[in-house]
Amino acid sequence: MSSILNWQLGKDxxxxxxxxxxxxRYWHKLEDGRLQCDLCPRECKLRExxxxxxxxxxxxxxxxxxxxxxxxxxxxxxxxxxxxxxHFLPGTPVLSFGTAGCNLACKFCQNWDMSKSREMRTxxxxxxxxxLADAAVELKCRSIxxxxxxxxxxxxxxxxxxxxxxxxxxxxxxxxAGYICPEPRIEFFDHMDAANVDLKGFTxxxxxxxxxxxxxxxxxxLLYLKHETSVWFEITTLLIPGENDSSDEIEKMSxxxxxNLGTDIPLHFSAxxxxxxxxxxxxxxxxxxxxxxxxxRANGLKFVYTGNVHDSDGGSTWCPSCDALLIERDWYKLGRxxxxxxxxxxxxGQCIAGIFEASPGDWGPKRQAxxxxx
Numbered sequence: 146m147s148s149i150l151n152w153q154l155g156k157d158x159x160x161x162x163x164x165x166x167x168x169x170r171y172w173h174k175l176e177d178g179r180l181q182c183d184l185c186p187r188e189c190k191l192r193e194x195x196x197x198x199x200x201x202x203x204x205x206x207x208x209x210x211x212x213x214x215x216x217x218x219x220x221x222x223x224x225x226x227x228x229x230x231x232h233f234l235p236g237t238p239v240l241s242f243g244t245a246g247c248n249l250a251c252k253f254c255q256n257w258d259m260s261k262s263r264e265m266r267t268x269x270x271x272x273x274x275x276x277l278a279d280a281a282v283e284l285k286c287r288s289i290x291x292x293x294x295x296x297x298x299x300x301x302x303x304x305x306x307x308x309x310x311x312x313x314x315x316x317x318x319x320x321x322a323g324y325i326c327p328e329p330r331i332e333f334f335d336h337m338d339a340a341n342v343d344l345k346g347f348t349x350x351x352x353x354x355x356x357x358x359x360x361x362x363x364x365x366x367l368l369y370l371k372h373e374t375s376v377w378f379e380i381t382t383l384l385i386p387g388e389n390d391s392s393d394e395i396e397k398m399s400x401x402x403x404x405n406l407g408t409d410i411p412l413h414f415s416a417x418x419x420x421x422x423x424x425x426x427x428x429x430x431x432x433x434x435x436x437x438x439x440x441x442r443a444n445g446l447k448f449v450y451t452g453n454v455h456d457s458d459g460g461s462t463w464c465p466s467c468d469a470l471l472i473e474r475d476w477y478k479l480g481r482x483x484x485x486x487x488x489x490x491x492x493x494g495q496c497i498a499g500i501f502e503a504s505p506g507d508w509g510p511k512r513q514a515x516x517x518x519x
Contacts, residue, residue: 165214165271167301169202171329172209180204184300185248185324186362199298200246214302215271217242218293220280222513224477225506228290228320229413229452231462232499233339233377235472236479236506239318240277240286240515243293244302249322250357251345253385253423272517274302274309280517281315287506288316288338297325300333307336323366324358330369339500340378341413342367346389347398355388364401371406377500379411381452384429384437386417392440399441408445409498414438416453431456448498466495477510 171183179190182197189197191204201213220242225234227241247254272280281289289310296303296319307317316338323342325333334340344363345356352360370378380402384390402410414437416429434451438459441449451459455476462472469492473480483491488501 165216166205166210166212167214169209169211169301171300171326180207180209182209183326184329185297185326186359187248187324197248198250199248201244201298211299211301213244213246213299215273217244217272219243220272220515220517222284222286222508222515223290224508224510224512225288225290225318226474226477226479227512228292228318228341229381229415229450230318230339230341230377230379231413231450231472231474232379232411232448232497232501233318234287234316234500234502234506236508237287238285238506238508239288239290240281240284241290241292242272242277243291243296244299245294246298247294248298248324249295249345252355253383253417253420253426274305276517277306278309278313278315280515281310282313284515286315288318290318290320292318292320295321295324297321297323297329297333300329304333304336311336322356322358323363325362325366327365327369330366334370334374334376337376340370340376342370342378342380344380344382344398346382347394347401348389351389355385364405367406371410379413381413381415382437383415383417384433385423386427386429386433388426390429390433390437392436395437395440396444399444399446402441403445408447410446411448411450411499412441412446413450413452414441415451418453429453434459462497464490464493464495464497466490467493469493471497472505479505479509 172180174180179192182189182202187198193204196203201211202209203212222238223241225237225239291303310317319337319340321342349360352358370376414434416434418428419426431454434454438449438451447465457475460474464471469490471483471490482505484501485491486503489496
């Protein structure tokens with residue numbers, strides 16, 4: 146990573162940032178006196194002073210509060226392709242940040258130092274929603290991404306940031322596991338412009354054993370995004386050797402996506418590397434990713450990508466009609482661009498699903514840490 150970019154807002158007459166503890170509204174009281182959090186399907190039931198599994202939502206003074214409003218584990222400018230989003234404003238920079246905690250318990254977590262953190266010192270940086278929106282504009286970021294850990298758990302903060310960003314013409318991107326209850330899901334995605342949903346696997350066994358969650362709730366979120374919102378979304382599956390990488394599972398997953406979400410939904414297969422509580426598993430062989438991509442394409446999916454490996458063919462966008470190269474990618478670096486101003490193939494005129502502009506952004510593959518201050 147390159148050196149830290151210090152960004153400071155000019156004259157600022159706004160009120161100081163709000164306290165990091167704020168009230169929430171998705172909870173109810175049980176007959177035994179406990180309060181049940183209704184934000185996600187985990188439905189944590191808390192007595193006074195207890196925290197939910199996510200760590201950031203807790204019972205304080207007889208209500209459920211978010212304890213990390215306005216707090217972050219750090220800010221960084223990324224290429225949008227890193228989220229990964231290949232069909233949403235390619236080549237543009239996105240101001241990215243996360244907080245601490247998570248409402249899943251994935252043994253393979255690749256960001257475990259943040260998502261599994263129970264230390265408030267992880268959240269050393271702070272920023273109000275207005276400050277973040279202004280920073281995105283000044284740093285020429287087209288979007289703000291809630292990433293590194295799941296924004297579902299900092300629901301109120303993410304929504305306030307997204308609202309402030311929308312007022313400034315900045316997009317909001319959620320990188321999420323989609324593990325959220327129906328009512329808060331409506332409010333959350335109403336403020337998002339794009340999302341990448343982690344579909345961890347396609348068996349209940351995998352979700353229950355490896356993630357401490359349930360597959361059905363994630364599928365419900367994907368169906369909701371497709372049929373009840375205008376949010377542009379893509380799907381990512383991290384393939385773990387011996388756990389969720391069988392040809393049979395990939396077959397069933399890709400068929401479900403094609404039949405229920407359509408064949409235009411981009412699907413990313415990413416390589417696993419040993420981390421957190423799955424150090425005993427080997428890295429994903431490139432051949433596994435290629436096999437998964439071939440299966441998904443054979444089942445009708447038009448845009449299937451490989452990630453976390455050097456694979457220009459699997460990382461590039463190809464026309465589903467004439468097979469012409471449309472967007473060349475080498476990791477996060479864009480090369481040749483053969484889409485017209487309407488986002489259609491220059492060779493055959495086939496229009497490509499996604500949010501495209503007449504030309505790609507020029508941010509490139511770099512990643513720039515940012516320190517925000519007033």
